[in-house]
Amino acid sequence: MDLPKHDSPHLHLVVATPEELLAQQNANSTEWRGTLSLEAYLRREEHLLDLPLTRNGGLTAWMLVYAPSDSDSRRVICGCESIKKKALIAKDGKLEDGVAHGVASVFCPPKFRGRGYAGRMIEEVGKRLEGWQVEEGERSAFSVLFSDIGKTFYARHEWQPFPSAHIALPAQSTEQERGMPAVRLLKDSDLAELCKADEKLMRSNLARSSTSSGRSTVALVPDPATFQWHAAREDFVNGELHLCQGSLQDRRGVIAGDDPGSRVWCYWTRLWTKPQDEAPSTLHITRLVIEDEGNPAKVDAIAALLRAAQSEAKASGMDEVQLWNPSQTMVAAARQLAPNVEMVHREKASIASLRWYGEGSWENVDWAYNEKYGWC
Template identity: 90%
Template structure:
């Protein structure tokens, strides 16, 4: 096939057919299946597509296709996916529900690279998402993606890099004293109530932040369907490779405290890597929630949650525990357990990037709760 130029009028953005999506998954599997076989990777993607977050149009598979002149056939050049997400946007103390989109799985086969096709599809998807899956006359608030190719490429096409830092501790067994008895592991059945409490707290924080700053403050909501999606990815890999003993459904995170308004809890998910990979197998704390954060005792509560996470990571065959964009209180808690740990500011991988569809510039936007649960 003679390849068209990236600005050819015969290139079109389309929603993929099931057959085109499957072909794209076969193509991108060498980069993204990780520890899974090809067959298992394809089954995982099919499984994830039928979860509450992604089914019935929650996930859209986009393709850039070439339709030659005087032909009805089309050739897939490259593709990506978007996932509709629940979001909040606050301005001058007023918080509103919003629609956002997470962009993922951007893939261009090697034979088509270096020709501007990836930039073309990203440009077109970015524009299309502004009015995608919203009411007539409405628009999405923003879209996000997490770049593994640094900060420049996606910034050129409208997604601006936001803080992308993390802090980590080694996985290790910890003693059960010094407060560990106060820690309770979270089960699937705990998540709905905690997500509701988290959203209320998030709304309050966004209202306060936007009122004091005069800027727009946005956040993705860590709702049950988002946590279920992360858990399903983890459960599938563990089910295939038998990496953990027992049910992970009883080990979704940890909490300290029983009284609403004074609790601290976190959710986590596990990412196993191949032994030959440079990246460590990591237990990611996807969301840390602190009620009554002004209480000085909360630092000690975070310390005990981190001990529980370290112990869980060790039992799960992980190398480390990692948390994204920690607050000063959280950094202080980490350093109680590892005095020399430092906050790492990522420059290449998992760069949190946001495309703003609202009034004004992205420079007038604060992204709150920019944690791992928002990754897709």
């Protein structure tokens, strides 16, 4: 076909049919399937569509299509997906519930690149998401994506880069050091209670920290559906490729302490890469929660969690443990284990980017709890 210009009136943003989504998954598989075969990748995507986070319209497949007239069949140019998420917005001491969307699987076939199509699609998707799946009484707060092509492209289309840093610890089999707090494994059955406690604490912290800044602070809610989605991706890959000895299911993280109000815990997920990839296989700490962060003793408890994560990473065939955008307390704990740990500021991969729909400029917005659990 004769390729249209990126501003052609015959290009339209649409919700994909099941057939169009399958065709797009076949096309984007070389970039997004990782260690999986094409057939396994397609099964994983089908499996992930039937989770609490994504089913019943939780995931929307968007396509930019070319349709010269109503009588012509449309042709998919490029596509992406969005996942509806719960959000919180705080300003001047007031806390509000809202809707956010995470954008993922942005893909334009090589034959269509360099023509402005992806830019048009992502800009239109950003506008559409402002009112997408927002019910009466709800507020569309913001949308996020995690760029693997640097900071410039998405910023040109109003998706601004936010802090994207991490620390890394090597995977290693090490016993808990004498004097470290004891930890226990977290299982799927722990999610509901801990997520409830986490959200309650998050709400309190956001309302308190926003009382006098005049800025808006936003966060994605760390609910059970989000962690179940991460766990399902991991379980599928390991079950398909048998990358680890024994089952990793129901080994979701670790917790130190038993008394509510004084506990520290973290969840994790594993990401295996191909041997030829430059990126290491990584155990990502998706969320680290400190119920009493002002207590200096929590540094030792966090160190115990990180030590357990290192051992879990080694047993899982990982190269390292990553913790995104850690607090000073978390960095201090990591340096108990590896004194030379330094913050890595990412410039190309997994750039946390946010499109703001609220009042004022995005420059007056803080993204709190910008951790791996928000990635999709």
